[in-house]
Amino acid sequence: MLVGSIEATLLILLLVVTFGPIITERFHIPGLIGLIFGGVIVGPYVLAWVGTRGLVADLGAIGILYLMFLAGLGFDIRGFLANRNSAVVYGLLGFFAPFLLSLWVSTTVLELTFIAGALVGAMWASNTLVAYPDVRAAGLQANPAVSAAVSAGVVADLLSLTVLAVVTTTAVIDLETESQAVATVDQPTLPLWIALPLLIGFTLWLLPKVTAWFFVNVGRTRRQRFVFALAGMAAGATVALIGGIEGLIGAFLAGLGMNRLIPVRGLLMDRLDFVGVTFFIPAFMVSIGLSIDPGVLFDLDTLQLALLFTALVVVGKTSAAVITARVFNFSWHEAGLMSTLSFGQAASTLAIAQVGVNLKILEQDVVNAAVLTIVFTALLTSYGTRFFIRLVPRPIPPAAAIGETLLVDVRPSSTGITELMAFAGDLARPDGGLVIPYAISRPGDQEGARSLVAEAAGAAAALGHDSEGTVRVDESFVDGTVHLIAEDAASAVLLGWDGPRFAANYLLGNDIDIVGERSPVPMIAAHLVRPWQRIIVATGSTSTGWRTEDALLALAVADRLRRRAQLPLLVMAHDEGLVAAPLRNDEGVEVITTKKAGEALVKLTRPDDLILATAHAVRDASPITTWQLTRSLADANVALVAGPHRLVLSKAVIRRDLQPTGNPTL
Numbered sequence: 057m058l059v060g061s062i063e064a065t066l067l068i069l070l071l072v073v074t075f076g077p078i079i080t081e082r083f084h085i086p087g088l089i090g091l092i093f094g095g096v097i098v099g100p101y102v103l104a105w106v107g108t109r110g111l112v113a114d115l116g117a118i119g120i121l122y123l124m125f126l127a128g129l130g131f132d133i134r135g136f137l138a139n140r141n142s143a144v145v146y147g148l149l150g151f152f153a154p155f156l157l158s159l160w161v162s163t164t165v166l167e168l169t170f171i172a173g174a175l176v177g178a179m180w181a182s183n184t185l186v187a188y189p190d191v192r193a194a195g196l197q198a199n200p201a202v203s204a205a206v207s208a209g210v211v212a213d214l215l216s217l218t219v220l221a222v223v224t225t226t227a228v229i230d231l232e233t234e235s236q237a238v239a240t241v242d243q244p245t246l247p248l249w250i251a252l253p254l255l256i257g258f259t260l261w262l263l264p265k266v267t268a269w270f271f272v273n274v275g276r277t278r279r280q281r282f283v284f285a286l287a288g289m290a291a292g293a294t295v296a297l298i299g300g301i302e303g304l305i306g307a308f309l310a311g312l313g314m315n316r317l318i319p320v321r322g323l324l325m326d327r328l329d330f331v332g333v334t335f336f337i338p339a340f341m342v343s344i345g346l347s348i349d350p351g352v353l354f355d356l357d358t359l360q361l362a363l364l365f366t367a368l369v370v371v372g373k374t375s376a377a378v379i380t381a382r383v384f385n386f387s388w389h390e391a392g393l394m395s396t397l398s399f400g401q402a403a404s405t406l407a408i409a410q411v412g413v414n415l416k417i418l419e420q421d422v423v424n425a426a427v428l429t430i431v432f433t434a435l436l437t438s439y440g441t442r443f444f445i446r447l448v449p450r451p452i453p454p455a456a457a458i459g460e461t462l463l464v465d466v467r468p469s470s471t472g473i474t475e476l477m478a479f480a481g482d483l484a485r486p487d488g489g490l491v492i493p494y495a496i497s498r499p500g501d502q503e504g505a506r507s508l509v510a511e512a513a514g515a516a517a518a519l520g521h522d523s524e525g526t527v528r529v530d531e532s533f534v535d536g537t538v539h540l541i542a543e544d545a546a547s548a549v550l551l552g553w554d555g556p557r558f559a560a561n562y563l564l565g566n567d568i569d570i571v572g573e574r575s576p577v578p579m580i581a582a583h584l585v586r587p588w589q590r591i592i593v594a595t596g597s598t599s600t601g602w603r604t605e606d607a608l609l610a611l612a613v614a615d616r617l618r619r620r621a622q623l624p625l626l627v628m629a630h631d632e633g634l635v636a637a638p639l640r641n642d643e644g645v646e647v648i649t650t651k652k653a654g655e656a657l658v659k660l661t662r663p664d665d666l667i668l669a670t671a672h673a674v675r676d677a678s679p680i681t682t683w684q685l686t687r688s689l690a691d692a693n694v695a696l697v698a699g700p701h702r703l704v705l706s707k708a709v710i711r712r713d714l715q716p717t718g719n720p721t722l
Contacts, residue, residue, distance in 0.1 A: 065111045068098050073338040086434045091338050092427060095345020108346045116343025119336040121307040125289040126332050128311020129318055129325065131210060133488070142204035146380040147211025150398055154372025155181035155219075161368060171223055175412045179405045179426065180369050182216035183209050183398045187441035191397065195450045201390035204380070205397045217308065220408055221252070221301040223417070251299015259292045259309035267317050271520035278324050281522070285328060288314055302411060319490040321461060322522040344406050344427070352424045361421065362428035369433055373398045389447040396440030399433045406430070458578055458609070459487035459616060460547040463540055466493045466512040467533070469552040474515045475584035479617065479695070480550050481521035486616045491516055491523040492544060496536030499529055534570045541577055548578045555583035555694060556686040572671070572703025578609055579703035582695040588666035591618055594653040595629045596673025602699065606670040607634055610697040614668050615639060626660070628653040655681070658688045671698035671705065
């Protein structure tokens with residue numbers, strides 16, 4: 057018989073995954089509801105084509121691990137840090153308000169045990185941003201209230217998963233026989249107080265180091281890195297199980313640990329995301345539907361319980377949003393957008409409910425009511441978010457972090473390709489950015505350009521970076537570079553440079569001058585001939601706003617480059633106050649206040665140094681100082697940094713005084 061076979065089960069699953077979301081989205085209902093109800097229809101209570109155990113259930117178990125792993129990989133650390141105060145406050149309030157309210161209602165009104173009430177509280181304290189695509193489409197993703205809500209969702213989910221971790225390691229079920237209690241989970245190998253630090257140390261310290269080593273020394277292809285990333289997810293989940301902690305927590309922490317090593321816009325992340333979103337995560341949603349009896353969904357008791365759960369979500373999240381809005385001076389419309397955006401419940405809620413049922417802490421009627429609650433909150437968050445979107449003004453979008461999308465010029469030059477890609481990778485990694493080596497070719501001459509890009513991509517892979525090379529056919533190097541900046545939404549451009557040459561660069565001008573003046577993003581011209589063991593920054597004058605902006609940009613670049621190997625940093629600044637306290641107080645940082653950085657560079661520079669200077673520091677120098685520097689630094693590692701429209705090396709260029717761009721790339 058075909059029904060029940062692996063082949064037929066796989067076919068049924070794929071049909072539900074394909075058509076379930078399509079049908080429900082026609083009625084403006086989130087696609088995940090279509091997946092759940094598709095599972096109900098093909099499950100044992102309706103058509104009985106798929107059972108609650110077997111292939112779909114196993115794929116669903118992988119799907120929830122994958123979901124949490126992707127959540128960790130895609131977590132916007134930079135956005136969280138930028139809005140950490142409001143995010144933490146709203147995250148804590150958004151967790152504790154519905155959690156405590158749900159716990160009280162569960163133990164008093166529903167008469168559940170404390171552990172069961174804690175699980176119910178964790179269910180409704182978490183949230184899934186199912187309406188976020190509407191916010192992003194409206195251009196409100198940079199709104200401080202929206203950013204706080206997004207980051208707070210992670211805080212709330214982390215706390216909910218922490219509650220789940222504690223409950224699953226201490227859960228017992230009363231058998232109503234002489235007060236006997238039997239553990240509902242296997243006896244953990246280690247107690248929680250040991251297992252939790254072990255899990256955190258493994259996922260956030262050891263796993264990133266092993267992953268970086270693997271990417272550099274073994275896994276040079278994306279296929280190898282893809283498989284290793286999945287192994288990292290499974291390893292995190294397995295280590296969690298050692299302490300009796302749910303595996304999905306370990307999977308999330310594993311993704312968080314590998315966050316910086318897998319750029320969110322890279323091809324490796326695209327493949328991981330494609331496999332998860334296309335198959336494994338939908339399989340989890342379908343597997344939830346298999347255990348739901350549709351007749352129970354329309355039961356009056358189930359409907360009443362779902363309405364009660366919905367009220368807990370709405371009251372808890374709204375009260376948290378109102379308090380946060382008052383504290384951080386958000387408008388009432390922004391408070392409404394924060395709350396409605398946080399109403400959505402989905403994967404985390406179902407995962408917690410399903411774990412509770414599996415451990416016999418919760419009854420199946422809670423899962424049934426949870427499914428209805430997800431439908432109700434999905435409708436509320438969808439329509440409520442669309443209503444408040446019209447009332448909140450669109451903010452000016454911030455510029456990308458300098459290392460978010462980095463174009464790297466790989467034209468033949470005296471700069472070593474390995475050193476150039478090492479510079480680019482170290483600059484992009486702190487931002488979780490993407491490195492794009494590029495070459496510009498004229499029509500009919502693409503083979504040479506492809507060879508250059510392939511060599512650069514190979515060098516990046518050997519250094520453990522995920523890069524995506526591109527060859528563009530254009531009339532000139534300048535035009536091609538400017539067009540690529542717009543097409544790839546580049547955050548910065550790194551140009552290969554033959555180094556300081558007094559006559560060629562400073563008297564006659566060059567392509568870098570033209571690109572630098574036309575570029576709307578920061579530019580770096582780098583002459584790199586060997587690995588470096590120390591970084592020296594010459595900030596130049598800070599007498600104008602744009603000079604100060606470029607000096608801060610040079611410091612930001614240096615700080616990113618030194619992080620991987622914790623290299624010593626020497627800063628030569630006109631004003632010591634330019635160097636912020638966190639950097640200035642670092643043990644490996646030395647700050648020298650001088651207005652004659654050129655003379656100091658000639659005396660202090662060693663062969664294994666990397667000199668980072670602002671372009672205006674070169675332009676502002678006297679001809680004699682410039683000549684001395686070009687002679688002494690001709691064979692040194694030198695990089696010149698400038699903000700948008702300001703990278704000009706030629707002394708012959710006459711420029712008006714510029715204004716700062718206000719570009720927050722630091």
